[in-house]
Amino acid sequence: MSYSTLPMPGMGTFRLKGEHARDAVLTALDLGFRHIDTAVMYDNETAVGEAIARSDSGRDKVFLTTKVWHTDLAPESLQASIDGSLQRLGTDHVDLLLIHWPSPNQSVPMSESLNALKEVRDTGKARHIGVSNFTIAQIDEAIDVLGEGELLTNQIEVHPFLQNHAVVEHCQQRGITVTGYMPLAVGRVLEDPTLMAIADEHQLTPAQIALAWLRQRNVVPIPASSKAQHLQANLDAMTVELNDEDMQRIAQLDRHQRFADPDFAPKWD
């Protein structure tokens, strides 16, 4: 099977390591997740690969994403990075390869990194390519380099407390799917009174309300969990319909609260 769009939801794997990561991914696949998000930097590709190999779902039913770190964006390093990822993941291709963060201070020009990324796709090691943590200006520059329709996604932080409207809408207008990372604000959504109230009204959980809100903005959520009950809840959230009033109440929660902001991050929009 070959996916042309990103299955919703994906399963995030940041912070999951070793057997813990393997068991969580195996549980997710058994429950019906079809999209797993890893990265070289997460140091869990071997565990993710083991889970996919052990799962009944089979490699061809899993949309598998990995990412190349910003220190490996020079063409030779990028090629070595994907080769290492494929070896650890135990597969001959990933479904999506992302540039994890833009090159700080453009130390590797985008024309070099993006053309190297495209070469990975052209040689069949990645079915699709994309970026992560790119600003509006960087998205436009990337499209100038590669042309329209080449990048599948921009993976960025999106949750009710960082709604990221400008970047989301710009990417969507330019034909790039937005993937929302930290969709549960790393657990903070669970304690929010507005989300708790909406959850009560729907007899759901605040986490499910947050994920349904992302889906209704056409943002692909990739929540991480190691618990079967939470993984199942996250799958079920994709069939939840929020009404206009729910969406408006959640719109009020935006406070530009960013959780992923390392010192090498770009100047955010």
Ligand SMILES: NC(=O)c1ccc[n+]([C@@H]2O[C@H](COP(=O)([O-])OP(=O)(O)OC[C@H]3O[C@@H](n4cnc5c(N)ncnc54)[C@H](OP(=O)(O)O)[C@@H]3O)[C@@H](O)[C@H]2O)c1
């Ligand atoms: N591209 C990037 O730069 C970037 C940066 C950060 C993250 N990411 C990706 O985005 C993924 C998600 O981000 P994240 O893991 O930092 O944060 P997150 O998904 O917002 O939150 C994860 C936390 O939520 C809990 N949780 C999950 N489902 C739940 C549910 N249904 N009910 C209650 N609690 C629930 C988990 O605990 P339990 O284990 O107890 O369920 C975990 O503590 C990462 O794993 C990674 O793949 C990408």
